[in-house]
Amino acid sequence: MIGEALIDLLESTSGGELVYRPAVGGAPFNVAVGIARLGADVHFVGSFGDDPFGHRLLDFLDKSGVGTDGAQTIPDVATTLAVTTFQGHEPTFRFYGSPPSYGLLDAARVDVDRVAGARLLYCGSMCLLAPPVLAAARRAWAVPGPVRVFDPNVRPVVGLNPDVVEEFAATADLVKLSSADATALWGESPEAATERLLAAGAGAVVVTLGSQGALVAKGSASVLVPAPQITPVDATGAGDATMAGLSWGILSQGKPADLGEWATLTRVAVHVAGYVCESPGGAVAMPTVADLRARFVDLAV
Known part of the structure; x- marks a missing residue:
């Protein structure tokens, strides 16, 4: 896993007053925790602030079973904060911290031998x-061997270069994005974005559609996988949970060979997301396989 870890300040109320509760977060951080909770071996490579929040993030990874030997703590840098407000159950983020603690990774921290021996990147x-992290990601992405999964996870207030997205998509075995990502990147529908990414070279594409489920595409065919019926509380980390479920499925069963197998894998992944949406927070709500079986008794997992 190469990506960011930060602290979410989640909007809430206490005694009638507006308060903000700190929670561990960052999309790749959430994905790593989700994969570990589901039972697969995972290692996180990223930079961390040298402060109590940064140490809390690393401790949480350790306690979740995520390897942190690829982590880099940056002296005299404070952990980036994501102030999270809600419209209904959907979160909106604003990011604070300069330089961003997650954006200072030394590309040399990427162990190319470990990447070559990994089953999934x-x-x-x-x-x-952040140029340092982009350099590190390119270094890892160039190593042959693992299944490559890519998630743009665009934040409209931050952005992401569409050329970079298509660069990584060109050799990705799977690209997972949201319908909001498709709009932010290209002003396109999920269907048009799917066609774009497949034409760029992606092996398969999964576009999350919130309560509608996910659009799964490979080659010239696609299928809609419905979301489970849930009682939503907080959608923070739902996309990350989907990515964790997809990655765990690849690690445990191998890369799907056709659209039907991708759809079966995605059905499990959207149930992971549904489970997370029924509790507040992202990483802290990630389920185990036993949790999924208990909550969704008809799910084959």
């Missing part, structure tokens, strides 16, 4: 706007 999200 994930990168993506707004950390790719």
